[in-house]
Amino acid sequence: MTNTSSRDAKNRPLVAVTGLGIVTSLGQGQADNWAALTAGRSGIHAIRRFSTEGLRTRIAGTVDFLDTDPLVAPLLSQRFAEAAAEEAIAQAGIGGLGRFPGALFIAVPPVEMEWPQRRAMAEASGQNGAVTYTDLQRAAASRRFDAWHDLFIFGTVADHIADRFGTQGSPISLSTACSSGATAIQLGVEAIRRGEVEAALCIGTDGSVNPESLIRFSLLSALSTQNDPPEAASKPFSKNRDGFVMGEGAGALVLENAETAHARGAKILGYVLGCGEKGDGFHRTRSSPDGAPGIAAIHAALDDAGVTPDAIDTINAHGTSTPENDKMEAMGCAAVFGERIGRLPISSNKSMIGHTLTAAGAIEAVVSLLTIAHGRIPPTINYAVPDPAIPLDVVAAARDARVSRVLSNSFGFGGQNTCLVLGDEPA
Amino acid sequence: MSSVVVTGLGLVSCAGEGLDAHLDALTAGAPARTDTERFAPYTVHPVAPLALDGQIPKKSDQRQMEPWQRLGVYAAGLALDSAGLKQDAALKAAMHLVVACGGGERDTEVDGAILTGLRDAADPGAYLNERLLNDLRPTLFLAQLSNLLAGNIAIVHGVTGASRTFMGEEAAGTDALRIAQARIASGQVDCMLVGGSYSAERPDVMVVHEMGGYLRAKPFRPVFSRNGADEAGFILGSGAAFLVLESAEHAKARGATALARLMPVQSDRSRREPGATAAGLEALWRAAGLGVPDRVISGATGVAGITAEEGAALARLAPGVPVTALGDVTGHTLEVTAPFGAALAAGLVARAQAREVAITTIGHRRGEGVIRVCAA
Numbered sequence: 070m071t072n073t074s075s076r077d078a079k080n081r082p083l084v085a086v087t088g089l090g091i092v093t094s095l096g097q098g099q100a101d102n103w104a105a106l107t108a109g110r111s112g113i114h115a116i117r118r119f120s121t122e123g124l125r126t127r128i129a130g131t132v133d134f135l136d137t138d139p140l141v142a143p144l145l146s147q148r149f150a151e152a153a154a155e156e157a158i159a160q161a162g163i164g165g166l167g168r169f170p171g172a173l174f175i176a177v178p179p180v181e182m183e184w185p186q187r188r189a190m191a192e193a194s195g196q197n198g199a200v201t202y203t204d205l206q207r208a209a210a211s212r213r214f215d216a217w218h219d220l221f222i223f224g225t226v227a228d229h230i231a232d233r234f235g236t237q238g239s240p241i242s243l244s245t246a247c248s249s250g251a252t253a254i255q256l257g258v259e260a261i262r263r264g265e266v267e268a269a270l271c272i273g274t275d276g277s278v279n280p281e282s283l284i285r286f287s288l289l290s291a292l293s294t295q296n297d298p299p300e301a302a303s304k305p306f307s308k309n310r311d312g313f314v315m316g317e318g319a320g321a322l323v324l325e326n327a328e329t330a331h332a333r334g335a336k337i338l339g340y341v342l343g344c345g346e347k348g349d350g351f352h353r354t355r356s357s358p359d360g361a362p363g364i365a366a367i368h369a370a371l372d373d374a375g376v377t378p379d380a381i382d383t384i385n386a387h388g389t390s391t392p393e394n395d396k397m398e399a400m401g402c403a404a405v406f407g408e409r410i411g412r413l414p415i416s417s418n419k420s421m422i423g424h425t426l427t428a429a430g431a432i433e434a435v436v437s438l439l440t441i442a443h444g445r446i447p448p449t450i451n452y453a454v455p456d457p458a459i460p461l462d463v464v465a466a467a468r469d470a471r472v473s474r475v476l477s478n479s480f481g482f483g484g485q486n487t488c489l490v491l492g493d494e495p496a
Numbered sequence: 497m498s499s500v501v502v503t504g505l506g507l508v509s510c511a512g513e514g515l516d517a518h519l520d521a522l523t524a525g526a527p528a529r530t531d532t533e534r535f536a537p538y539t540v541h542p543v544a545p546l547a548l549d550g551q552i553p554k555k556s557d558q559r560q561m562e563p564w565q566r567l568g569v570y571a572a573g574l575a576l577d578s579a580g581l582k583q584d585a586a587l588k589a590a591m592h593l594v595v596a597c598g599g600g601e602r603d604t605e606v607d608g609a610i611l612t613g614l615r616d617a618a619d620p621g622a623y624l625n626e627r628l629l630n631d632l633r634p635t636l637f638l639a640q641l642s643n644l645l646a647g648n649i650a651i652v653h654g655v656t657g658a659s660r661t662f663m664g665e666e667a668a669g670t671d672a673l674r675i676a677q678a679r680i681a682s683g684q685v686d687c688m689l690v691g692g693s694y695s696a697e698r699p700d701v702m703v704v705h706e707m708g709g710y711l712r713a714k715p716f717r718p719v720f721s722r723n724g725a726d727e728a729g730f731i732l733g734s735g736a737a738f739l740v741l742e743s744a745e746h747a748k749a750r751g752a753t754a755l756a757r758l759m760p761v762q763s764d765r766s767r768r769e770p771g772a773t774a775a776g777l778e779a780l781w782r783a784a785g786l787g788v789p790d791r792v793i794s795g796a797t798g799v800a801g802i803t804a805e806e807g808a809a810l811a812r813l814a815p816g817v818p819v820t821a822l823g824d825v826t827g828h829t830l831e832v833t834a835p836f837g838a839a840l841a842a843g844l845v846a847r848a849q850a851r852e853v854a855i856t857t858i859g860h861r862r863g864e865g866v867i868r869v870c871a872a
Contacts, residue, residue: 120621123629179599179641181599182704191614200612201699202700205703215709217707218704218707218708218710221707223599223663223664223668224665224667231765238765239670239764239765241671241675242664244663245646245659246641249643259679259684280628281628284629288634288637348593348650348655349650350654353644482641482647483641483644483650484650484651485658
């Protein structure tokens with residue numbers, strides 16, 4: 070990386086990436102994750118965290134090596150975010166201990182009280198008849214559960230991360246469903262381009278595999294029920310794909326104004342060249358049948374980066390392994406990339422780590438940058454029976470390639486589509 | 497840098513719907529609706545009855561949502577009407593949306609039945625799974641997901657440029673306005689719909705806010721008069737507020753009336769300790785470029801310590817200036833505090849009742865914000 074330009078093709082501050090952090094079911098940190106991903110190892114396994122008795126989906130990519138007490142989504146998500154952010158900040162060598170010289174944008178899963186806590190409060194209420202929320206309110210009024218207020222409001226994870234790493238200003242907690250991690254990055258890019266900050270800590274995290282979350286997705290018929298063997302369930306772009314597998318983890322990126330990064334002698338790992346987004350008002354869970362919003366999001370990212378489709382070397386797919394997404398994503402990519410689509414390598418990390426939901430966009434951006442750095446594309450595993458209706462060059466085994474530009478797609482429930490163009494050099 | 501103007505407002509709360517009802521409510525001294533019975537021992541300020549069909553024409557859309565999302569979609573529609581954009585499909589398709597909110601309502605009957613059954617269940621894990629699988633309406637999740645308020649606004653009103661959802665209580669509303677203002681001022685985007693929705697009439701949120709003792713379990717009393725033992729705390733109100741923000745050029749080009757100008761929003765997160773709220777407020781006030789405005793709209797919550805500190809600070813920063821607490825108009829609406837404040841301020845300015853209004857948002861638990869609205 071010898072290019073020292075500091076403005077992009079549209080004369081905006083270039084946004085460099087100087088630190089990466091990652092936690093998934095495959096492990097903690099870049100080294101373990103990269104080794105597993107390129108070896109085609111799956112992090113999906115039978116759920117051990119709670120009883121799956123009676124459930125049609127009994128597998129997930131939970132992160133079992135990091136624990137919290139109580140084991141609730143906000144605490145677990147915070148723990149993953151801390152681990153990823155610590156790795157990213159250490160790599161970036163930015164600021165000082167507890168002094169991150171920039172803003173925090175963190176995608177977090179929606180927060181609510183969970184069943185163990187509800188049960189504890191019901192018990193504490195002393196209600197021996199039918200339990201209602203009046204009983205839970207009474208238990209709350211006993212003052213015994215005051216510490217749980219912070220646990221179950223939305224801003225606490227960001228507050229703790231901001232405290233721990235000393236980020237500046239008011240931290241942003243955000244969600245765009247499955248696009249959330251990418252949106253966190255986009256917000257950071259925009260803030261640096263506006264000159265508001267010179268650095269941003271962008272995180273996507275999700276530790277919400279619990280009975281109700283699993284059942285909610287199950288009731289929407291979104292999850293794979295191919296429980297045995299667990300590692301084979303997530304099969305993006307395959308003919309017999311039947312839904313996604315829930316995953317957990319966090320991805321963290323340190324973004325910096327390239328000029329500032331150069332000035333302090335930071336090692337630049339790559340650039341976020343472009344971000345594009347487009348909403349879809351067709352349906353709450355399904356995409357517009359013409360694929361227009363997804364296509365628009367891809368074009369918007371390419372335009373923002375100032376590159377043509379030909380500049381993309383590989384696509385890091387949203388690739389959830391649902392019948393609908395994979396078909397729509399293939400259609401969208403084919404529309405944008407034309408006849409080249411049959412030769413443009415595309416791969417889905419979700420085949421190995423599952424759908425990490427709020428974290429996905431950030432985790433997959435990290436993997437995209439590692440792909441550029443190592444010149445190797447991780448595989449889409451379980452691609453045994455290709456879907457003949459999907460004309461993509463799916464990377465079925467890890468593939469060495471010169472990768473300068475990656476398009477990373479995230480298409481979310483509720484219709485928010487966000488795409489990123491990541492690159493090794495300015496456009 | 498562009499000037500950022502407000503060209504549309506959509507407001508619903510206990511005060512009713514629309515700007516006139518809310519401007520009237522600013523001087524009433526107490527919220528229009530107060531209910532001490534339905535959620536006893538907690539007081540709430542319930543939303544005025546709405547004719548949902550007016551903004552959510554399809555019954556199937558109404559059924560997919562619970563009150564929290566319906567209020568937000570309704571207010572978003574009012575804002576689009578107010579800005580003269582409701583019929584402009586092309587502009588709406590390019591408009592960006594930022595929503596500040598929490599999450600949706602629990603099915604409290606199902607929860608209660610499950611908690612009752614869990615007490616004697618031989619295999620609690622299996623019992624929980626079976627009950628959730630069988631008793632939860634499959635689409636309830638979509639009515640609960642934080643980002644689906646934005647999703648429903650996209651579906652019902654066709655606002656599909658892009659959407660983001662900010663969470664995090666009061667600060668989320670302040671920062672939604674802050675970032676929207678900054679994106680438009682810097683030319684990153686031309687036109688945005690920004691706001692939030694909160695439903696207070698739900699027992700599940702009362703459990704969360706009773707933990708920590710934040711809820712006032714007594715009849716209404718003005719926010720700045722909740723001194724003394726057992727008086728402190730907020731009274732939740734149901735409401736939703738949305739603003740259409742545009743660059744001045746964009747508004748002019750399409751012949752839209754600029755109601756007011758939104759200046760760069762100031763926000764921060766201080767370490768909470770005595771004196772920190774006053775110091776933080778003062779620093780943000782100066783950063784906002786405020787001297788002595790004509791009016792102050794305060795998002796003070798009534799929580800002990802910080803409310804009195806804010807009151808004293810405002811008396812120093814804006815001596816003699818009328819201060820109206822949103823808690824005395826709409827009740828406390830958490831994420832919607834900043835949007836309500838900014839919208840009411842824009843209304844006052846548009847009606848020439850003020851030339852400059854300051855809005856404060858001191859979060860009940862964390863976060864401070866100051867918003868400055870001026871004549872366009």
